[in-house]
Amino acid sequence: MKPLVTEAYATSLSGRWARYLRLYRSFLMHNLKNEMIYRANFAIAVGMDIVFMGVNVVFFAIVYGNVETIGGWTFHQTLILVGSVGVVRELAYLTFRQGFLQLGEYVRTGNFDVMLTAPMATFVHLAFRHVSLTESLGEGLMGLFLVGYGFAHLDAASWISVPLYLLMLFNSLVIYYAFSLMVNSMVFWLVKSQELNTVVYYFMNTARYPREIYHGLGKAFFTFIVPSSLIATTPASILAGRAEGHLIGLSIGVAVVLLGFALSMWNWSLHYYSSASS
């Protein structure tokens, strides 16, 4: 008896995209319902996020009380930077972060197999299954506020930069994703894996500073090995009116290469998992 599935399972590219978009919406709504059950915690979590970002702002406020520029960045330009980190984090939770946080548990309990048998690419399934609007909402909102505030107080603000800013935000999200994917692939062959996402967290934490503070080995490290210097600096520099063509090119290059590498590593790790386990 033939299966009775009749939706647009076109193998055409547009059909597949449409389907994944629909699935994304499904998961997002589903998770939102789940989160609404814990309403009280939600308010507190948002508060905590705002406080956390507030600490960052205070840090820079005090430093800028003593200096004019950091690496050439003014206070308001830096606010755009700090805000962009928050926005990227929220976007990450909206697209993939929570899935990685749950990965260790899935593999440990054996429930990960569901992702291997469902008719979806495994890495997409893992990413979409736990997409969350509210997990980092406070940071996202605060981030937007800081970006807006900083932008409004610039000496030479230019609205043309906004689309490019958004584009590079997306590029930063890709870098963040690729790095997370790479690190989390190790869950399949490490015995203890709780710390993997702590590593990713520390990584993102260092994104809050302008790239110009680095030089020499440090610059290379924070560009190619732990690409955190690109995550906030590149998009923020555009909005702040200090965009550099080569930086944009570099960021896109790193995103592409890292993503390719991460996907290979993920596939290899999955292959290992399917061969070596019982």
Added chain:
Amino acid sequence: MQKYWTIFRVNWQNALQYRGPTLISILGNLLHISVLLYLWNAIYRSGQHLGTYSLSDLITYYILQLMINSMVLSYISWTIVDEIREGTFSNFLVKPLDYLNYWFTINLSGKLFEGLMVTVVCLILSFVLIAHVSLPSQGLTLLRFALALVLAGLLAFEFDFAIGILAFWLVKVNSFKYMLQYGMFFFAGALLPLDLFPAQFQAVSNVLPFRFLVFFPIQIFLEKETAPMAGFVTAGLWVIVLYIILRFGLQRGIKRYEAAGH
């Protein structure tokens, strides 16, 4: 007394088991501190400066802060809160064990273990950056620094324990805890040296005991503390006063716990 030695030993074993995550957390902090060091370097290279600090002073400040973070700051309150809320605290009521001394021992063994790890890391870091580290000019400074660390450790433990036993009275103590710990963090000088803050802020922080957690010991090391003796005495007094409050609070808390029929 023997039992406390055993508790110390057992927790040390436990810490040994968790050396992986501990190391990762130290390295994570190290990563962050490294970024900050680049930050200060960039500022000073452009001819600007922060307060009365030289670049070396500032770099030393943050290396020491990395050390103090791991060695002194206490996070036992999380477990204490869970124990009280979930009722496993009852196990302690039936044993001939003093809750405060028990946790003090656990904290001590954990901190010593972490302290060892982080000291090695900091020594390596200092060695690498030797040109930019402000070393004390006399041995007496190191002794004073050690004393300041001991006081800081005691105070940190007392604050954390106090927050933990709040669970006897507050249900939603975790959110409150975050706020308190952030406050402590600020007023301890863990974010930035206290003398870089605006005057009103400094007035408050000078009155609060939190500066003895991070700021005071580092100032001693950097030989920038103008009134070390007064500081030691004040810190010592805080230790004693808090101890009395904790003893009292624990007693009342236990009564309340028993009354709730656990």
Added chain:
Amino acid sequence: MPAIEVKQLSKSFKTQRKETGLMGSIKGLIWRESFYKEAVKSVSFSLEEGELVGFLGPNGAGKTTLLKMLSGILYPTTGEVKVLGYTPWERDREYQRQFAIVMGQKNQLWWDLPPAESFLLNRDIYGVDPKVFKRNIDEMVSLLDLKDLLDVPVRQLSLGQRMKCELVAALLHQPRVLFLDEPTIGLDVISQEKIRSFIQEYNRLKKTTVLLTSHYMQDVEQLCKRVLVINHGQIVYDGLLDDLSKRYIDHKVVKIRFVEAQSATPPPWLKGVVEWDAHHAILKVKQKEVAATTHRLLGTLPIEDLSVEKVEVEEVIRRIFEEKPGAEWAGEDTHGEPSLIQ
């Protein structure tokens, strides 16, 4: 073409010996002895579409590993598998949409939400037409009597109720092949019964090919005509369940209840005594001697009630497992005596 075809399938994986004790763990930090464990050894069988077949075997026999290879979760070491024409571990989307796997005690339902939410999610993942979805759900809900449970959060359901919902979630896209790994494990007797009936009915209605593993005899007895017995990674029997009994056991169980108290020792001419006390007795009597033996018993002893029963299939399986894999059944023992139950 058969729905499932398995040829010389083998799976072995490397594992490490863990030593106990302090010295062992210290040694273990540096070097561990690795050895290969053969979970599945050169297994071959095939299933036609619509068959409901049981895989019976003790824990660790390789059943789960086998199912994982058929569903594409694991890669084999050697061998060939074709399910509906697909090679499972290539994870072709088309294949994934045509099969379902349910593993007992592992759940894919969302914990804090009602099962209805998980069903909707699966609907989207498998791309089921909304009308078809509603029809399938309604049908299964009535078969399993789940109407009032659909809006209750999964964490508040009992284990049996949860298992039923898992089945619905797995079947709502109407797969052609269903793999069930220990579906009744840990459930209470009533739930086990309900789930068995459901599987039976569903297979009858939809002609879904069902491959079920279990270490519970009742699962297999009730549902499967054909069983594959697996032990130590190898198939030791592939055939009808009835034939299994007939082939391995050639005696029947005779149960007696006495009218009045008897002596504690059975009469000397009577062989094959399993239990004997003043009021009851249980005997194993060879098939061809049943008539004669019972006749003689009824004639010589004050019997109130006597029944002749088949040997429990459990017993059959136990015998198979106690045999070395590959050994031939010897039939009667060499003296022609009815074999005593060990």
